Amino acid sequence: MLESVARVGALTGTPWIYVAVTLSVLLDVFLPVLPSGVLIVTAATAAAAGTGAAAGHVPHDVPDILALILCAATASVLGDLFAYRLARRGGERLDRAIARSRRLSTAQERLGAALARGGGGALVVIARFAPAGRSVVSFSAGAAHRRVREFLPWSALAGLSWAAYSVALGYFGTRWLGAAWLATCVSVAALFVAGAGAAYLMRRTPEHPKAS
Secondary structure (H helix, E strand, O other), rough: HHHHHHHHHHHHOOOHHHHHHHHHHHHHOOOOOOOOOHHHHHHHHHHHHHOOHHOOOOOOOOOOOOHHHHHHHHHHHHHHHHHHHHHHHHHHHHHHHHHHHHHHHHHHHHHHHHHHHOOOOHHHHHHOOOOOOOHHHHHHHOOOOOOOHHHHHHHHHHHHHHHHHHHHHHHHHHHHHHHHHHHHHHHHHHHHHHHHHHHHHHHHHOOOOOOO
8 A cells, every 4th residue: 555655646746646536536436446535545645744734835746635625526426427327328238237236236226215215315425435335326326217316416415525534534634643654544444444334334224115
């Protein structure tokens, strides 16, 4: 992980860090293995560790935390919408693929039931923190032909919440712990703990009761 931090450190002094964050978050809806959360945490750590950051004056050669949040949240929503639209237009071939996947079919049933009860928004937000949960929910919402107005506002809230949480971990972790490497390790661990908790909550979401 320290090698990854070093590579990110080389980008933090240039605008390319925002491009890297945007592309990573945008694409990880299709490739959940991309470490977009780790990238954001590391960039936020660099922002807090930069000269003058502790005094509240972030110089030009470190990332701006508000810009990081905006890039990550916007990319998250755009990626969700792209996956949603792709699944909505997928047709029978995608329906068969979802039917063969127990995880996707179960998520589709739970999301539909939650939306019908008016609680689907919470599931969308929780899923954003779970590993691959964003992908599962976005594809399931599109495949189930849920209306975009039922999905988009919650996707925006989920993306903003996740981006703000990830940036806050790196930034305030560095401010409190001092050492950037220690803050990065602790913040990444907290990110994974949140992901594990979100995955647990997704599994605990009750399925739609079957008609007798």
